[in-house]
Every structure is written in structure tokens, then in C-alpha cells.
Amino acid sequence: MTHDLDAPIIHAFFDEPTNTVSYLVADPRTKEAAIIDPVLDYDHRAGTVTTDSVEAILARALEEGYRVVWALETHAHADHLSGAPYVKAKTGAKIGIGEHIKEVQRIFRPVFNATDLKTDGSDFDHLFADGETFPLGALEVKVLYVPGHTPADVAFQIADAVFVGDTLFMPDYGTARADFPGGDARRLYASIQRLLALPPQTRLFMCHDYKAPGRDHYAWETTVAEQRAANRHVHEGVGEEEFVAMRTARDATLAAPVLLLPSIQVNIRAGRFPAKEANGVHYLTIPVTFKKDAHAA
Numbered sequence: 502m503t504h505d506l507d508a509p510i511i512h513a514f515f516d517e518p519t520n521t522v523s524y525l526v527a528d529p530r531t532k533e534a535a536i537i538d539p540v541l542d543y544d545h546r547a548g549t550v551t552t553d554s555v556e557a558i559l560a561r562a563l564e565e566g567y568r569v570v571w572a573l574e575t576h577a578h579a580d581h582l583s584g585a586p587y588v589k590a591k592t593g594a595k596i597g598i599g600e601h602i603k604e605v606q607r608i609f610r611p612v613f614n615a616t617d618l619k620t621d622g623s624d625f626d627h628l629f630a631d632g633e634t635f636p637l638g639a640l641e642v643k644v645l646y647v648p649g650h651t652p653a654d655v656a657f658q659i660a661d662a663v664f665v666g667d668t669l670f671m672p673d674y675g676t677a678r679a680d681f682p683g684g685d686a687r688r689l690y691a692s693i694q695r696l697l698a699l700p701p702q703t704r705l706f707m708c709h710d711y712k713a714p715g716r717d718h719y720a721w722e723t724t725v726a727e728q729r730a731a732n733r734h735v736h737e738g739v740g741e742e743e744f745v746a747m748r749t750a751r752d753a754t755l756a757a758p759v760l761l762l763p764s765i766q767v768n769i770r771a772g773r774f775p776a777k778e779a780n781g782v783h784y785l786t787i788p789v790t791f792k793k794d795a796h797a798a
Contacts, residue, residue: 504529509640509659511706512561515719516540516554519581519760520709522721524664525558527567528638534562535571535637536594537657537664538708539584541772545760555584559591571637574598574625575666575708576654577605579681579765580758583772595626596771599646599655602628606769608652608682613766613786617776624771629655647696649689650677656696662704668692669705671720672727673713675734676744680752686745693735701726762787 504510512525519540527534536558542551562569569592572585576599585596606620622628629635631646643658650667657664667677668689676693679686696705705728707721729737735744758764763785767774774783 506530507640507660509637509662510565511662512558512565513706513721514554514558514561515710515721516542516581517719518542520711521578521581522706522708522710523554523558523584524706525562525567525569526637526659526662526664527562527565528640531638532565532567533636533638534567534569535573535642535657536562536569536585536588537573538575538578538666539572539588541582541584541587543582543760543763545763550582552584552587555587555591559588562592568592569594572596573657573664574768574771575656575664576651577602577765577768578667579651579761579768580709581760582764582767586772589626597627597629598622598625598771599644599653600628600630601646601648601653602769604652605683609765609769612682612788615766615769615775615786618770624769624773626771631655645695647692649679649685649687649692651681652683652685654692658699661700661702662706663696663699664706664708665696666708668696669728669732669735670707671710671713671723672731672736673716673733674711675732676748678752678755679748680755686748686752687741689748690735690741690744697725697729697735699725701729 506529510527514523523539524537540554572588572594603622610618629644633644645656647654647656647668679689703725705723710719710721
């Protein structure tokens, strides 16, 4: 089977516990590759970590003869811990994220009393600016700033493929929430319109899927044309005010992601856990908020 040498080779890896899709993306000419949104396997109940998901991606890269040079994050995820440091440790790849991660770090540093955390993005190897391009072998990667879900989301465009992070879901599921600190439904709408202004045949790769009602299988690839025609939240004809009202009302009904608190404090450190304490153990911080008269309980 031949492959278009001007298009990336894309391998998808679905992590059902977090409903996350990670991608191994390679240049067919040079075999240089990037891993986008890698997942670290974290058992919240037991407080244990394994690297099975990342190992599966690295094994595929080895099998295909790829050289992994980037671990790319579309944003600081709130639903899974990043496997980027393990990718870096095993391959020497650089960890990259959008430059507005600094804003996310400033928001969450006081939430977790993370006195060790710098807010200059220096935990990451590279901070991408909007419109920045960089090579992946003979291919060019373009960074698109698409805030709204968080203040720091980016999408990565490689030829006719765009890895959109959490900005969009499959057409039958809709769009990402915008109620996390720093999120904004109006900015999300503008970001989605930027993506939907791309050529109709552009392939869009989701970061999550949850099986929309009536669909019995997971899916994560669609096109700009399909999103314009059928996305249940932003199909053609849906204006900004209608979208913002829908998104705001819907977000008010959503529970916090199960791994929100562990994920954010690790991911704003580029996947690094807080430093070991004197007993040699890493600890995650869980802020506790007492509501109403709970103090008297």
C-alpha cells in the first residue's frame, strides 16, 4: 500500500478509561514522528501510575521505524495525566504546548498552593505562538491558537490534517465545555469558526469521544464539511449568541471531570509530578472547599 508522501501517516490510540485519543503522526519520507496528547495511566482509587498506554505508542513507533522528536500537547488537560515526560525520557523528544500555558499556570498556582511551580512555561521545552510553523521531517506543522475551552488551547495542522484538541467533538456530540477557570464560550465560538473556515475537505482529528446517543462505536475523525453541516452545536446557521447561551446552560449541568484535580496540577508542570517529599513519596494536592454549614458537621 502506497502513501502520499506529502501527507502525514496517522496512527490513533484510544484510551477508554479517559475517552482520550492520542496520535502518533509521522512524516513518510524521513520517519520523524510526533506523539500528540499522550496519556499516562493513573489509577485514581489506588494512587498508582503505569505507562502501558505510552508504551503501546512507542512500540508502534519502533515497529514502523519512526524517530519520535516531539511530544505535543493541545492544552493542559483536565481529564487525564500527560504521558509526555515518559515519551521524552524514552526518546529524547521535546515537549511542546501553546505559549498561553503561562496564563493557565498563573490561574492554578494559587489553587494548589504550588509554590514550586514557575509560571513562565519553562517546565516545557517549547512554547508555540499562534501561526508558528516547525518541521516534522519534510512536513510542516502549523500551530493554530484556539482558546475557549481553556485560555491556552492550540490545534496542530499538518497538511490536510488538523488535531483540534478539545475544541470540537464529533458532529453528533458537539463542542467542548467552556466553564473551567479561564474558559470562555465566546472565544470558543470564535476558535471553532476559525477551524470551520478551513477548506471543506480538511480532516479533523478529535482528542475525545464519548459515543453520542444512538452511536455504538467510538469515532474521532471527521471533516470540516461534516462539522459545518451536522455539528449539533455549531452547524451552519448557529450564531454566536445562540451558541453562547446553549454552551453556558449546558455547562451549568456538567459535573467536574473525575481526574480534574490530579490532572491539572500535573499537566501544568508538563506532566511532572510535584517533587518527592522527605519520605520519597510524590503527593498530589486536593483543595477542599467547605460549602454552607459543612464546617459544623
